Amino acid sequence: MSMEIKAPTFPESVADGTVATWHKQPGEAVSADELIVDIETDKVVLEVVAPADGVITEILKGEGETVLSEEILAKFEAGAAGASAPAAAAAPAAEAAPAGDADKVGPAARKLIDENGLDASKIPATGKNGGITKEDVMNYLASKPAASAPAAVPAASAPAVAPLNVPAGERISKRVPMTRLRATIAKRLVEAQQNAAMLTTYNEVNMKPVMELRKQYKDLFEKVHGGTRLGFMSFFVKAATEALKRFPAVNASIDGNDMVYHGYQDIGVAVSTDRGLMVPVLRDTDAMSLAEVEATIADFGKRGRDGKLGMEDMQGGTFTITNGGVFGSLMSTPILNPPQTAILGMHKIQDRPMAVNGQVEILPMMYLALSYDHRMIDGKEAVQFLVTIKDLLEDPARMLLDV
Secondary structure (H helix, E strand, C coil), rough: CCEEEEECCCCCCCCCCCEEECCCCCEEEEEECCCCEEEEECCCCEEEEEEEEEEEEEEEECCCCCCCCEEEEEEEEEEECCCCCHHHHHHHHHCCCCCCCCCCCCCHHHHHHHHCCCHHHHHCCHHHHHHHHHHHHHHHHHHHHHHHHHHHCCCCCCCCCCHHHHCCCCCCCCCCCCCCHHHHHHHHHHHHHHHCEEEEEEEEECCCHHHHHHHHHHHHHHHHHHCCCCCCCHHHHHHHHHHHHHHHHHHHHECCEEEEEECCEEEECEEEEEEECCCCCCCHHHHHHHHHHHHHHHHHHHHHCCCCHHHHCCCCCCCEEEHHHHHHHCCCCCCCCCCEEEEEECCCEEEEEEEEEEEEECCCCCCCCEEEECCCCCHHHHHHHHHHHHHHHHHHHHHHHCC
């Protein structure tokens, strides 16, 4: 039975997508619910799976082409004999592989092999009929530095490995098309700077109270909440939530000539992935416990690394928190995440001598940065908002007492 493979239904905020990778080729056997193609949008990568067992007969949209919501990607023959599909797939796989290489290499795997200059014969194959999959190549790359780096670099060469996997001393450049997500991030960052009256105010917070509280209860917290670890981000999320309730303008957005005030707190948490920076959103943080915040952020991080964050995870958000401290940043100026009007930047915790009651003490200090849109938020409100977060973190009991 002939069928059509269509692109997913995109939400209103996504106009179109780009065909990223075809995991199956015409004539290649496909099982029901098996991944056949990735569609990259402005926010996430959407996976399209096979509707039934069968064979792709024709690809209508190649890699790199733009597709609209529910546009036809390929033609599919359901119920095709399983024995004929692998035989048909052998030809393109054999063409992609080097001469004398008996392993079958899929198109996604071949692309990674070519980009990294790998020898397909050395990659352990776990695919059907001994085929090399994209995951096989990624696993090989992950283990390659420890296993093969010494052999790749001559003993007399410089200790630094040449970039792009080329012999040391050669001057080679590599041109790679910008991904749709990276292009969208670049566009939004430039628009944020051009269209908003962005200012940044700074303060510093003594993290000793939070660190002592965490040290005292982290083992019990993890035991009670089923392995969820107590980190610092949950304290910042709860402190920001309380501050947002006290300063509604910081929790608002601008829509044309209208100012939209939100009666809820949906806080986006910036997550760094291989594809770029993503900002999944914690919903109704006022109703979340510290454990719920930590568990949700941990889930965001895992799904972000695995490329499993969905469109619904990224939409909305009334405020954003970004933590450059995990990478060692001591101070930075975060850029607004439109249409939001403010973003909080966390940084590295560093011991510094501080004056306390006329005495010098060594305290774990962190710089905080609040970037805000001056069209919506006055400087007084921005400073008071940041001071509120500082006060709540330096005396965590205030979050429980609502004072």
